Amino acid sequence: xxxxxxxxxxxxxxxxxxxxxxxxxxxxxxxxxxxxxxxxxxxxxxxxxxxxxxxxxxxxxxxxxxxxxxxxxxxxxxxxxxxxxxxxxxxxxxxxxxxxxxxxxxxxxxxxxxxxxxxxxxxxxxxxxxxxxxxxxxxxxxxxxxxxxxxxxxxxxxxxxxxxxxxxxxxxxxxxxxxxxxxxxxxxxxxxxxxxxxxxxxxxxxxxxxxxxxxxxxxxxxxxxxxxxxxxxxxxxxxxxxxxxxxxxxxxxxxxxxxxxxxxxxxxxxxxxxxxxxxxxxxxxxxxxxxxxxxxxxxxxxxxxxxxxxxxxxxxxxxxxxxxxxxx
Amino acid sequence: xxxxxxxxxxxxxxxxxxxxxxxxxxxxxxxxxxxxxxxxxxxxxxxxxxxxxxxxxxxxxxxxxxxxxxxxxxxxxxxxxxxxxxxxxxxxxxxxxxxxxxxxxxxxxxxxxxxxxxxxxxxxxxxxxxxxxxxxxxxxxxxxxxxxxxxxxxxxxxxxxxxxxxxxxxxxxxxxxxxxxxxxxxxxxxxxxxxxxxxxxxxxxxxxxxxxxxxxxxxxxxxxxxxxxxxxxxxxxxxxxxxxxxxxxxxxxxxxxxxxxxxxxxxxxxxxxxxxxxxxxxxxxxxxxxxxxxxxxxxxxxxxxxxxxxxxxxxxxxxxxxxxxxxxxxxxxxxxxxxxxxxxxxxxxxxxxxxxxx
Ligand code: SF4
Numbered sequence: 001x002x003x004x005x006x007x008x009x010x011x012x013x014x015x016x017x018x019x020x021x022x023x024x025x026x027x028x029x030x031x032x033x034x035x036x037x038x039x040x041x042x043x044x045x046x047x048x049x050x051x052x053x054x055x056x057x058x059x060x061x062x063x064x065x066x067x068x069x070x071x072x073x074x075x076x077x078x079x080x081x082x083x084x085x086x087x088x089x090x091x092x093x094x095x096x097x098x099x100x101x102x103x104x105x106x107x108x109x110x111x112x113x114x115x116x117x118x119x120x121x122x123x124x125x126x127x128x129x130x131x132x133x134x135x136x137x138x139x140x141x142x143x144x145x146x147x148x149x150x151x152x153x154x155x156x157x158x159x160x161x162x163x164x165x166x167x168x169x170x171x172x173x174x175x176x177x178x179x180x181x182x183x184x185x186x187x188x189x190x191x192x193x194x195x196x197x198x199x200x201x202x203x204x205x206x207x208x209x210x211x212x213x214x215x216x217x218x219x220x221x222x223x224x225x226x227x228x229x230x231x232x233x234x235x236x237x238x239x240x241x242x243x244x245x246x247x248x249x250x251x252x253x254x255x256x257x258x259x260x261x262x263x264x265x266x267x268x269x270x271x272x273x274x275x276x277x278x279x280x281x282x283x284x285x286x287x288x289x290x291x292x293x294x295x296x297x298x299x300x301x302x303x304x305x306x307x308x309x310x311x312x313x314x315x316x317x318x319x320x321x322x323x324x325x326x327x328x
Numbered sequence: 329x330x331x332x333x334x335x336x337x338x339x340x341x342x343x344x345x346x347x348x349x350x351x352x353x354x355x356x357x358x359x360x361x362x363x364x365x366x367x368x369x370x371x372x373x374x375x376x377x378x379x380x381x382x383x384x385x386x387x388x389x390x391x392x393x394x395x396x397x398x399x400x401x402x403x404x405x406x407x408x409x410x411x412x413x414x415x416x417x418x419x420x421x422x423x424x425x426x427x428x429x430x431x432x433x434x435x436x437x438x439x440x441x442x443x444x445x446x447x448x449x450x451x452x453x454x455x456x457x458x459x460x461x462x463x464x465x466x467x468x469x470x471x472x473x474x475x476x477x478x479x480x481x482x483x484x485x486x487x488x489x490x491x492x493x494x495x496x497x498x499x500x501x502x503x504x505x506x507x508x509x510x511x512x513x514x515x516x517x518x519x520x521x522x523x524x525x526x527x528x529x530x531x532x533x534x535x536x537x538x539x540x541x542x543x544x545x546x547x548x549x550x551x552x553x554x555x556x557x558x559x560x561x562x563x564x565x566x567x568x569x570x571x572x573x574x575x576x577x578x579x580x581x582x583x584x585x586x587x588x589x590x591x592x593x594x595x596x597x598x599x600x601x602x603x604x605x606x607x608x609x610x611x612x613x614x615x616x617x618x619x620x621x622x623x624x625x626x627x628x629x630x631x632x633x634x635x636x637x638x639x640x641x642x643x644x645x646x647x648x649x650x651x652x653x654x655x656x657x658x659x660x661x662x663x664x665x666x667x668x669x670x671x672x673x674x675x676x677x678x679x680x681x682x683x684x685x686x
Contacts, residue, residue: 215608216611256613257615260615287616287625287626289617289618322627
């Protein structure tokens with residue numbers, strides 16, 4: 001059978017119990033919700049017959065239609081009309097590509113699934129071709145570093161982490177940061193991320209600060225995250241999740257950057273001593289790296305500006321200084 | 329080696345040195361297929377493989393610097409990239425897509441071009457160094473740069489050549505007859521950092537012994553405290569290094585000493601963590617600098633510099649101390665003066681060159 005003629009294959013009934021539905025070498029489905037498909041099959045039946053492969057020993061694996069078979073099995077169906085190829089008719093790489101094109105024609109793959117595709121292509125296709133052809137095809141930047149990260153996620157990450165990526169809870173960039181730590185530490189970080197529903201930015205900070213602090217303090221990450229202060233934030237019933245998330249990041253940042261945090265606090269205190277009202281604001285540069293501070297005045301016209309500036313000048317502005325410097 | 333490099337003199341002499349080492353000629357296909365399939369960063373960065381290449385870029389290039397901070401206007405002579413040493417803080421670790429010890433074997437043939445550039449601007453002083461993308465002397469026993477490049481620099485009045493190292497490979501230099509306008513300099517650190525983070529480098533004492541020998545053999549010498557790293561007992565530790573310097577070195581013969589605190593592109597951090605899991609150099613409070621690099625929080629930098637400035641100043645008041653890539657504000661607070669612009673710093677260092685070499 002020529003693979004160009006697959007559409008001409010006549011579907012034939014296959015008992016579902018004979019079909020191996022473990023995620024095989026062609027599978028590129030992960031972290032999906034089966035319910036819409038189940039409902040659709042319940043309503044209108046199976047529209048597109050899955051494509052299966054029967055090998056010389058008679059065992060049947062799925063080339064296309066992994067989710068459909070899963071849905072049918074969960075509906076407790078006995079069998080389904082499927083197209084079947086013999087193992088001799090098709091090369092493993094052809095099975096893989098058939099499934100890839102079939103999937104991409106009907107849906108977007110999530111990041112874990114993209115990693116699955118890339119990992120399955122590696123044994124068959126030259127790295128350069130994967131980078132130049134298949135990565136853009138999957139909507140990925142065409143470079144080796146990205147390929148490397150996707151493969152690592154596929155090869156090394158536990159199911160739980162991959163589930164977080166697939167459902168969009170954990171960003172891929174942050175997942176890449178987790179690659180460098182051990183699985184127990186990863187798991188305790190993922191716990192916090194999912195309990196507090198941290199934003200992408202907070203996830204990045206959480207990972208960065210905890211990895212750094214565990215190095216600095218010479219303590220394993222799970223041990224560090226078990227600190228009383230973190231537990232208290234986590235279990236504080238007066239705060240909702242976003243508030244807890246912010247409190248946690250604030251706490252970790254203070255631990256990781258004590259001098260910067262101290263300077264920020266002192267600066268805030270210095271400014272609060274001036275009576276600036278709501279329309280005048282003084283800010284420092286990020287981490288005080290620039291030597292300049294910024295004064296912002298909200299005014300309606302020239303006269304109101306003059307008044308505000310005159311009021312401002314009456315304040316003790318000579319007391320403003322870099323917060324790490326001693327009072328003159 | 330790349331195809332076609334056999335014709336260069338340098339290739340022949342290197343191959344003679346490495347008679348027992350297997351050699352393979354191959355096409356340079358650009359970035360090597362980094363072992364991304366097995367998903368491994370090249371942990372050793374190919375430090376056990378020498379790659380002889382014919383470099384097609386410009387050999388003499390200004391140090392990129394940045395407009396946000398004051399830089400010294402140095403010129404880089406690009407003799408090769410990567411280094412057999414393995415300092416945990418080395419920025420070359422980000423170039424892992426260009427692994428191996430890449431030696432630019434067409435350097436000798438291209439030196440004419442380099443000197444043409446230098447000669448075309450006789451009023452400008454070209455402060456040139458080879459130690460930006462590699463250690464200047466680590467491979468000298470094999471490549472013998474000291475035999476090929478010293479003469480041209482030594483003979484010109486508007487240039488100096490600085491060879492920056494953490495090794496004791498000075499035999500080639502000492503055997504050469506050129507001294508004038510050649511500066512041999514050593515990167516120094518605290519004993520704590522030197523022992524734990526500068527893998528493959530010789531001890532501080534050995535560096536200073538070599539510096540003393542070079543000094544007594546008529547070379548002008550320089551030192552670079554870069555990267556300065558804040559660590560436990562850092563003051564006592566850096567003091568130990570200055571005490572050692574006092575023991576070995578005549579400070580009058582030092583043309584300059586730079587001070588630079590540890591800074592790095594954010595992309596280097598995960599690489600350091602992977603390649604040097606035991607390191608403590610990332611423990612400090614690093615913030616994003618105006619040039620996109622991570623650097624110590626400003627008051628920490630000021631404290632580090634001010635301490636070393638005072639310590640070194642007490643040792644000798646005229647060491648040509650300068651800060652590498654810092655702001656006027658940090659200069660003023662820690663050094664007590666500021667060069668205002670990169671040009672100002674360049675002029676200060678040019679003046680040192682004139683004072684030392686005429
Ligand atoms: S000696 Fe210089 S070039 Fe070599 S590894 Fe150390 S920092 Fe990098």
